[in-house]
Amino acid sequence: MALGSHQDVNTTMDFKQYYENWASNLKNAGFKQNADIYMSELERYLFHYRMNVQSN
Secondary structure (H helix, E strand, O other), X not given: OOOXXXXXXXOOOOHHHHHHHXXXXXXXXXXXXXHHHHHHHHHHHHHHHHHHHHHO
16 A cells, blocks of 8 residues: 555655545545444554553
């Protein structure tokens, strides 16, 4: 996916926005279940990240 998106691997990116855009693209292509899985993974990752930031 990264190779096909023409993203420069050396630039910074908004991880949350990237996941939301990818899930939206999947949903628009008719893959709603896959989009829901990606959003669930994003929520899990953000929860884990926030818990680690608060504990440090």
